[in-house]
Amino acid sequence: MIKSCVKSVAKKIGIDTHKIFFDIFERNAKNVMKKKCSRIDISIKNLLQAENERFHYGDVVILEKASEYALTSFTLDRIEFIRKNLSLKDDDFIADLGDSNGIFLRSCQKEGISVNISDPAVISLHGRGMETVKAHIEYLPFKDNSIHTTFLFETLEHVPNPVLLLNEIGRVCSESVIISIPFVKRTKIHPYNYDPGRPIYQHHIFEFNREDFLTLITHTPFALESEKIARVLDENILLYDRFIFFFWDLLIEHDTFCGCFKKFYICKLSKPGKINSSQATLNTGGDREGD
Numbered sequence: 001m002i003k004s005c006v007k008s009v010a011k012k013i014g015i016d017t018h019k020i021f022f023d024i025f026e027r028n029a030k031n032v033m034k035k036k037c038s039r040i041d042i043s044i045k046n047l048l049q050a051e052n053e054r055f056h057y058g059d060v061v062i063l064e065k066a067s068e069y070a071l072t073s074f075t076l077d078r079i080e081f082i083r084k085n086l087s088l089k090d091d092d093f094i095a096d097l098g099d100s101n102g103i104f105l106r107s108c109q110k111e112g113i114s115v116n117i118s119d120p121a122v123i124s125l126h127g128r129g130m131e132t133v134k135a136h137i138e139y140l141p142f143k144d145n146s147i148h149t150t151f152l153f154e155t156l157e158h159v160p161n162p163v164l165l166l167n168e169i170g171r172v173c174s175e176s177v178i179i180s181i182p183f184v185k186r187t188k189i190h191p192y193n194y195d196p197g198r199p200i201y202q203h204h205i206f207e208f209n210r211e212d213f214l215t216l217i218t219h220t221p222f223a224l225e226s227e228k229i230a231r232v233l234d235e236n237i238l239l240y241d242r243f244i245f246f247f248w249d250l251l252i253e254h255d256t257f258c259g260c261f262k263k264f265y266i267c268k269l270s271k272p273g274k275i276n277s278s279q280a281t282l283n284t285g286g287d288r289e290g291d
Helices: 002-012 017-037 042-049 065-085 103-108 119-127 162-172 210-219 239-251
Strands: 094-097 112-116 132-134 147-153 173-182 223-231 263-270
Touching: 017 065, 017 239, 042 065, 042 103, 065 103, 065 173, 065 223, 065 263, 094 103, 103 112, 103 147, 112 119, 119 132, 147 162, 162 173, 162 210, 210 223, 210 263
Parallel strands: 094 112, 094 147, 112 132, 147 173
Antiparallel strands: 173 263, 223 263
16 A cells, blocks of 8 residues: 555656666665675585576576576575585485475585476476476475485475474484575465465465564474574665665565565574584574564
């Protein structure tokens, strides 16, 4: 309601709000990405250069530069988190649930398997030479404790029963799962088919804030080992950006900007007896939770 009123008023006085907001989105996302790229080693640079993030998703092509920058930035965050928090032996087997391009498995330089229910994603993964299984992730076609660690990136918010999913992952995993979800201030439950222009499987159902997510995992065989807040947009880069972000937060939406989540929550959950308790601290990268 407020968003449409703002657009209406801006249109009457001749201001192109869409261009203003998306110019800031693109510049801001690019600046954050460039800062992260300046810190990565040559192996990650080579991995990214071999990857076209516009085709990160098997069934969607990213057309906006801003979204491509934000996705690349978040990809770097996840690869960095994996490398810092996951130690694998030669015979450890890993899986990426909801995988669409194989980049996270390739970053581990380990044997692994991609799992997705989407035909375009499966075709894309096969084309990249990835071992791939088409399956519903709530009912995985793997034996008990046959996988060392699974990745579950930007997938939990799409499933109708997250507890069922995490317990199924607990059945097949012997050690841990690394998860990412959107970072939100308050937990949200979206109504069915809230965006009719997009396929149902792309819709979010539950978006958990950190506190509710940690409560959720008490119903699973996992416990928190390590965590991080990854920022892909930074309201504090320029004074002008600060003003626009403040205006957006106040009148439109707190957690997203131009449809992109500003932050994401990444964590490693491990089974009892597998946790390194010294790592169980929140790495905010200078963020204050709830900003």
